[in-house]
Amino acid sequence: MSQDKPQPTDIDGRDLWIAIVAARYNGDLVDSLLERARRTLRDAKVPQAQITVLRVPGSAEVPYAAHMLAMTGEHDCVIGLGVVVAGDTPHHEVIANSTAVAFQESSLRSEVPIVNGIVVTLDRAQAEARCKGPLDRGAEFARAALEMASHRILLGERLDQIEAEEKSRKGGQEPFAQN
Numbered sequence: 001m002s003q004d005k006p007q008p009t010d011i012d013g014r015d016l017w018i019a020i021v022a023a024r025y026n027g028d029l030v031d032s033l034l035e036r037a038r039r040t041l042r043d044a045k046v047p048q049a050q051i052t053v054l055r056v057p058g059s060a061e062v063p064y065a066a067h068m069l070a071m072t073g074e075h076d077c078v079i080g081l082g083v084v085v086a087g088d089t090p091h092h093e094v095i096a097n098s099t100a101v102a103f104q105e106s107s108l109r110s111e112v113p114i115v116n117g118i119v120v121t122l123d124r125a126q127a128e129a130r131c132k133g134p135l136d137r138g139a140e141f142a143r144a145a146l147e148m149a150s151h152r153i154l155l156g157e158r159l160d161q162i163e164a165e166e167k168s169r170k171g172g173q174e175p176f177a178q179n
Contacts, residue, residue, distance in 0.1 A: 012045055014047065022034045025057060026084075034081055064102075067109075077152065100118075117141035
């Protein structure tokens, strides 16, 4: 994972609804990610009542819960948080790859952005630097969620406008209806 960070954007989150799915495995590290993400959302003025947090056993379970939350249509973005530290087997690679693919597929199917906040490291020290230290990935994941939620709203409105224009041109028929 790169130590580079994108420049933060200034987004007013008052109207945004954000869900966070957080693993309980490696709990102290994930709790730090969660607290930093929540603080960043609060700093962007997302009301506490508009932030849903759901805990799941481990990182492998995060994509399922994130997908289900996205499918409710109640959230502008979902953040999946977890920490996977390499051990004696390549299991961490399986979790990293499968969760990344699941998040991407779910985002596309649900049309709700899902931020991949699963930190995968080679050792505990790397994980602590990213979760508890100056790299502050929790805040980074929350800033990504704010930006993607804003994009979702703007792009969704534009797609609705295009669909209405198409429907109007076709005399009230659904724009993609088969004849």
